Amino acid sequence: MAMNVGGGSGPRADINVTPMIDVLLVLxxxxxxxTPLTPYGLEALAPQPPKKNQPPPPPDxxxxxxxxxxxxxxxxxxxxxxxxENLGPRLQQIxxxxxxxxxxxxxxxxxxxxxxxxxxxxxxxxxIDKVGLMTPKIEAGE
Amino acid sequence: MKREKTAAVVSDINVTPMVDVMLVLxxxxxxxTPMLSKGQTVEFAKAVNAIxxxxxxxxxxxxVAVTRDGALYLMPGNTRVGPEEIPAKVxxxxxxxxxxxxxxxxxxxxxxQAVEEVVDYLRAAGVDQLGLLTESQAKKQGE
Numbered sequence: 001m002a003m004n005v006g007g008g009s010g011p012r013a014d015i016n017v018t019p020m021i022d023v024l025l026v027l028x029x030x031x032x033x034x035t036p037l038t039p040y041g042l043e044a045l046a047p048q049p050p051k052k053n054q055p056p057p058p059p060d061x062x063x064x065x066x067x068x069x070x071x072x073x074x075x076x077x078x079x080x081x082x083x084x085e086n087l088g089p090r091l092q093q094i095x096x097x098x099x100x101x102x103x104x105x106x107x108x109x110x111x112x113x114x115x116x117x118x119x120x121x122x123x124x125x126x127x128i129d130k131v132g133l134m135t136p137k138i139e140a141g142e
Numbered sequence: 143m144k145r146e147k148t149a150a151v152v153s154d155i156n157v158t159p160m161v162d163v164m165l166v167l168x169x170x171x172x173x174x175t176p177m178l179s180k181g182q183t184v185e186f187a188k189a190v191n192a193i194x195x196x197x198x199x200x201x202x203x204x205x206v207a208v209t210r211d212g213a214l215y216l217m218p219g220n221t222r223v224g225p226e227e228i229p230a231k232v233x234x235x236x237x238x239x240x241x242x243x244x245x246x247x248x249x250x251x252x253x254x255q256a257v258e259e260v261v262d263y264l265r266a267a268g269v270d271q272l273g274l275l276t277e278s279q280a281k282k283q284g285e
Contacts, residue, residue: 109255117187
């Protein structure tokens with residue numbers, strides 16, 4: 001009664017793709033899981049105190065740029081208050097003509113780390129390759 | 143003779159085994175993912191300009207984790223340390239190394255004071271290159 005006349009192996013003409021799809025999906029998932037594991041980060045410097053027997057570097061206060069973040073998350077470049085979204089453009093403007101791109105970040109201890117990370121991020125985004133962290137002990141000259 | 147026979151061809155794919163496999167994988171990865179991230183899990187701060195730091199994932203990378211409540215963990219070993227133990231331990235780990243970078247893995251909402259303190263103590267250990275681990279966020283349009 002059945003109509004297959006072409007012998008036992010007749011009707012299965014197509015490849016069984018199910019195992020292939022399984023393997024592909026497994027690979028897909030593995031790669032999806034592995035990719036975000038590569039750690040990302042921001043480079044920062046912790047300036048070392050000058051050696052005892054060396055003279056301290058000459059102060060050039062007018063050229064040192066410090067991003068100050070106060071306890072309420074307001075940003076200042078040296079003494080000049082800057083809005084959060086203007087920080088990047090302002091830094092670019094300041095450093096447009098400078099060869100040595102160094103900036104220091106000084107955050108209020110009560111801040112959350114992400115606020116400071118944002119400032120460092122913006123500084124890197126403005127093309128500054130050396131971001132130093134100002135800590136209380138550095139300020140005290142230790 | 144147009145009646146459907148018992149051996150009628152099933153033309154659609156049987157997806158049940160595939161779904162089985164998918165679900166098993168899903169569960170496996172759900173279980174494994176928290177274990178894969180070595181050491182302390184923290185919620186990273188987000189940064190647009192973060193660069194890949196493959197070395198931070200190395201077995202012997204020196205990493206200080208700062209959790210939200212300000213507790214410090216030192217890798218390798220993932221041991222909880224007090225801030226004042228950092229200089230001795232880190233300078234021990236640093237001896238004989240060329241790459242003197244130390245990674246700081248801080249929770250986004252940890253107090254900056256805790257991070258500052260870590261940086262200060264790392265300086266005392268002679269570290270000047272820091273890697274602040276963050277999450278990489280795609281650049282926004284127009285930036």
